[in-house]
Amino acid sequence: MSEVNQPVLLSTFLNGKKKVKIIFHKGILVWDNESPPLAQQTVPIENVLSVQHNYLKGIHPSVQKQIDPNQFTIHYAERAVDDKWAYKTLSLKHSDPLQVASWIKTLQTHLLKFTSRPRRLLLFVNPFGGKQNAMQIYEKYAKQLFIISGVDVTVNVSQRKDQIRDFLISHNIDMFDSVACVGGDGTVSELFNGLVLRECRIKRINANDIHQNLPKPSKPIGIIPGGSTDTIAYCLHGTTDPTTAVLHIIFGDVLGLDLVSVYDEHSLLRLYASVLSYGYLGDVAYHSDQYRWMGPRRYDYSGFKKLISNKGYQGEIAIYTDKKEVEQEDCRSNCNICDDAKKNQERAVCRWETFRGKFFMVSGANISCACTRSPKGIAPYCHLGDGKVNLVLVKHTSLINNLRLLLRLSSQDASVEDLPFVETLSAREFCFRADNDVSSKWNCDGEVQHQTNIRAKVRCQLLSIFSRGSTKISGDKSKCCGF
Template sequence: MDTLHPENDRLPSPPLISDRVLINGVITPLTLTADGELQWTESGLRKSTTEKEILSFAVEGNKVKLKTLVERRGSICCGGSGGDYARKDFVFEPLYDESRKLWCDKLRQRLDSLVGRPKRLLVFVNPFGGKKTARKIFLEEVKPLFDDAHVQLDVQETKYQLHAKEMVRSIDLSKYDGIVCVSGDGVLVEVVNGLLERADWRTALKLPIGMVPAGSGNGMIKSLLDPVGLSCSAASATVSIIRGHRRSLDVATISQGTTKFFSVLMLAWGLVADIDIESEKFRWMGSARFDVYGLQRIICLRQYNGRILFVPAPGFESNGKPASYNVDKESSVSDKTVLGYQGPDTNLEDLEWREMKGPFVSVWLHNVPWGAENTLAAPNAKFSDGFLDLIVMKDCPKLALLSLMTKLSDGTHVQSPYVSYLKVKAFVLEPGSRIDEEDKEGIIDSDGEVLARGRRSYKCDEKALMSYGKLQITVDQGLATLFSPE
């Protein structure tokens, strides 16, 4: 609720309804304007509840109860309680039955006119992510807000890895206004991959996906909430979904032969991938696991042989050296008999390729700014600009690297002379072995999951989607849809 000052008043909006009602036992003029503001006088102040703050209303006897949100600036802890909003009820009593009926009709018309507000959602709750608090977060912080907004929920707890992907690939989505992931970034990735494997993927991708932070990383929802000054909390994320604003999201296609994986967050090889995947042994620590294991990996620093090729975005053509690239024909030819999305239709051989050769400490490719709630990996990344942000680190002294790690929280690491930071519209990774132990290779990580494991790498006996070899990455601009705070 806002206190409005006369000097800041805009031209008044015409009233939808205006009448005298009882508020706290006092007869008070109350007006609902055409632009959704509820105005009255109390204690000498004119107050207003905008359409952003009204969740729903209910009639209780002679009274009308508005379920509203009051803005507050609070917790900055991802997935924690508090956040930017508090629930508060505003109750008024019309003086006669006809007035109460008219108020209810006008309020219902106004709320129904808000474009994009979801009425029914499919919700995935991942009870295994992060500190395993997703179920508690959903029941205590998420569901009550959806209930207050009269949003129907079909809730599905994920029982195993790829469960969400299997479900969205086959279920009838026409009855839903969106999909919500109460998890870290992993379930979001599964949902996007499942939607892209559907025969009706073009229609399915228009269904917005919402994120509620309940995992270790929470990079996507942090990237959505942080630019508008909202804390990375379950309440702020849920309110953003209820309001129904949407934005498009680039999707990267990672190809190796005919095998494809669709990425929405990042790809990493070298230091970042090793920290992300090998720190799983400390998953009980939540997001602190990355800092603890990161220190270990810097002390015992690895470097990897290899080569990267990329097509720079305009303005970044000076990075790397000119190179030619022979496209993997097996990757580039779409199988028309296969259902689902096959990747962007781009003629890669006609592009101006550049290359960098190893050894590398880290190669990191990012689609959105935040890789985790405390890691501003790519400060200039945009959700739907058609480019990926590439962060490359080659030789770097350990002390300088330690300093760089402390700067990840505000994105200033990209200003280091040891870091190359650029935007690319196509990318090829040719990973190699460690320079000190040539019989050992690395891990390729995409969106927090292992894409490929090299020889004698962490859990190298476990099966991965791709082999530890050349990968080709292309971007399709604005392919997916997200619920967004603005």
Template sequence: MATALEVSLEGTDFLEISQSDGTVSHKTAAKLEDILEVEKTKCNIELTKEILTIHGTKKLCRSIPVASILSAVCRDKSNTTSQLTVQYIHKTGKSNLKISSICLKGDTSVCNAWETKLQEYIKLVPHRPQRLLIIVNPESGKRKGLKIYKSQVEPIFKLARIETEVVVTERAGHAEEMMSSRDLSGIDGLVLVGGDGIFHEVANGALRKIQKDSGIDIDNTYSSMKPLMIPVGMIPAGTGNGIAKEFFGCKDPEVAALAIVLGQSKPQSTFSVHANGKLLRYSIILLGYGFGADLAYEAEERRHLGTARYAYALTKLLVGNKQRCMDMEIEYLPEESPLVNKSESKDRLKEDWKKLEGRFSGIGTFCIWNNLNISDPRILHNKDKGAIVAVTKYTSRIQFINFLYRVVKGQVIELIDPDFSYLKLLAVHSFRVRLKSPSDPETKEGLLERLLNVDGEIHHLGATEFEARCRPGLVQLYHCIPSDDKKGAS
């Protein structure tokens, strides 16, 4: 039976190394120490604000970072003894997060005190969300968004004692409208249950509101824009789920929920897309002009086919039609150029812009990388600060299908491979596209020349030229902790 020791909070010396001058200083930290039973073996248990340590037999010994503890709850309470169950999150394999638990048995008063202290320390973990706004798209993917949230996500947030406000969208555009007026103060993070489309809507609504509130001229490509200050987490319930795959390494809603509880986030490159002197959209996933827009247009025309519409559109474009090419002028500011800011003049920047001219079948950006595994790391120095633009010249259908297949499968694309000589990849901050001889807007060709695929949705440019400017870190997303994390529970 566990001893009914008084909970002892004692001052303990810890070594702390000062970052600035390298000198070693001492700091006193509170440590809770007790003897409790783990699997019928008495163990010495210690708790600091950072770590829960169990000293016992080799099998029972472990250190659990407080940051990874999901919950600490006293159960089976009697007058004398109880069981404190500590559930913690840990990594298994490359990207999976799992819940494990450990039961500590002891005197009821001792267990109660440990529960209180653990909950207190969990609340002190930096970045861990305490209040989340959840937006569910009930229509995404197989229309299981709400069910996924209720059965797989909500229980995890409840265990983590996260306060939630849930909004279920009622129609397309609802999430964007709501975010364009919603005050986000007091909210630690946004959680979206659905696919890439709902993410695109929320980001557009929220980013426009932030710029408006700060008096920023969003239509001016030279304006510095303000970032969304709280992270966004994507619970995969859509069709493609590109964002969830990129940030959690999988499409598992539970893994996504656990990663959100841990609270780690990283910035994501975002483009502001301008046409006709106006901000058209913010693009967070991809942009497609030419082939990419044709694909989205053909798919949209067959929305009733559900997810099969993309396969239909691709087949129609690759088999049925002659590959469409356009005479384009492309100007771009390479990723290694100094970032543009307000104080720089347009003339000074002109020197850094580079130009490409020719007949191209399309131009597209890749901000989300999980589908593109480019072997040459020099292509983009810093994933968080720029994006890749792919320009495609006319090529044979077989070669083009080979390229698309590799992108979809995330296979390596060797730029020196002669098979990809028709493809030019540029790491950019900004780019401009202009059609040299536009077709009559009343013809189908003319219509397609005025369309842009922004994050999978089709948008009318109202022109045959546009500019896209990369905005590093405008949004940040919850993601899984890196796999080499040394602090994981051992």
């Protein structure tokens, strides 16, 4: 739209008893702040959820609600601290109904331009994960915001493990423009595994053939955290705050997330989004599942037991890479590296390289795997959509070094990367073969995977996720008391 055609609205309204001068120009709303400091408030139209007439008060509930022609409300979101977004409103009153109508019409017309905002959302709720309160999370944080924003939500509560995945593979979901879930990483994993396999079924693609290009699901995904760790939600949004996750869905902006497909000799085992871990974390996942009644504390209990036992696993790792060194660049919202990855991945000249050893843990991280318990994650410089995994190899050493590793993982400031017994490599594909009979399990997005010898391949930006990304920086690399 040329500048001449850009509408300019300028009016003075009443907000409660206070006069508010508000202007809308070039897609930006500006008004005076209600209370000191008397700064101006600026809200770009892309942060506005909806603009609606208010209803007249004092009418008996049996009488149909009547619109108040003199009042309207702007529902909007504001970025708060630490990547969190907050929901806010501004109610405005004017004696002239034409003023009110003109503002509502202009703002609503602008909002119609955001065609990627979801309108008909299929939302899965896992009542089993985390604190078993996913339904309450939906009712408390999501339901009202979706109503306000005009998103028609169909809720599907899962009754058993893998039901979400099976539903998506076999049911017609053409009536929805987007899909979301309330749950932890296991729930998100069911969601995207179902969507990709569904697409393979429709397009008659053999998902078990590693050489096939997997099809991109046509519907974007929303992720509302409701699990124990919620690593995927944290890495995408920079927080596990449910309101923020809901607002990211309503905004309708998407970012591309890589998925990794994991195979044994014969078939596709599953796709993962966060991490595939062998050794320590595989053992913890296998062991902790028996203690689910403990809630999130089961990870502390199993983690401690497995740490003390300090098992090492002999194996061979082969990586397929064009550049194995990891660049120390953060993946933040509007990341250039992820933007370029899609264009350049075909051009990458890769070769296989092999490593052998005895490992405490081997992890193929697809994202940094940061979460509230591990603010930097196991792979702080791993990107969401660069078509690569960071392979973190932790050698089998002493118990004291295992403790150093765990301290680094839970540290705000230091990361595992510069520990002398940790090596991080960048790869587009990797293989693992266990050397002898003593083998561990794989932990795949928090779920136990029993096959030991696997091959994994990154699928660049296979998913579109509703998120504006995180602004967090991995920051300074101070060592945790030199430990």
